[in-house]
Amino acid sequence: MGEQLKQLDEKLISFINDQQLYFVGTAGAEGFVNVSPKGMDSFRVISETRVAWLNLTGSGNESASHVQENSRMTVMFCSFDKTPLILRLYGSARVIHERDSEWSEWLGLFPDYEGARQVFLLDIEMVQTSCGFAVPYFEPKGERSTLVRWAEKKGKQGVADFQKKHNLKDLNGRDTGLLKRVLSE
Structure with missing residues (x-):
């Protein structure tokens, strides 16, 4: 059924590249645990x-706050089609902000989205697969363009103003690490 591995293999990398949705889980030392669904062209092996x-x-920025305090992160992928599989990546993460010297290097791996806020790097400590036999079938209808259109309409300054507020x-109530960037703009 399931396996625990030290790293990804070609089959699992191919599985990741086929997924349109993934989930990120983080937690600080205390307080709420956060699980966020992610999509778009935003994940790289x-x-x-x-x-x-x-x-x-x-609307939120929980992962950034959590990772600064506690680097543990789990990323989960689920197959919703013909081959059942759940894949979890456990490891230690760090957050890269626009002010960091390596920002351009990592940001360059992704499409040029207005509103890019951070890049997270996860060093994998364990890979776990499980059956996924109870995960239902779903057929994607396509990506939502709402967030991209919203950020493009706001523009760089409008996004920065939103970040200052939200x-x-x-x-x-913990700092997310954006303070230095948005207050300098």
Whole structure:
């Protein structure tokens, strides 16, 4: 049924590349645990032991706050089609902001989305597969373009203003690390 591995193999990398949806789980030392669904063209396999994902501006910014305090992260993929499988990547993450020297290098791996907020790097410590036999079938209808259109309409300054209002603190009142960037604009 399930396996625990030290790294991704070609079959699992191919599975990841076929998925249109993934989930990110993080938690601080105390407070709420966060699980966020992610989509769009925002996930990259860097190597068998490292992945990256692009975080776009949205209503919350929990993952950034959590990772600064506690680097543990889990990324989960589920197959909703013919081959049942659940894939979890467990590891230690770090967040890269626009102010960081390596921002351009990592951001360059992704499409040029207005509203790009952070890139997360996850160093994989364990890969786990499980059967997924109880996961229902779903057929995707396509990507939502709402977030991209919203950010493009707001523009760089409008997105920064939104971040100042909504993304500087997490649900527990902790700093998300955006403060330095958005206040300097």
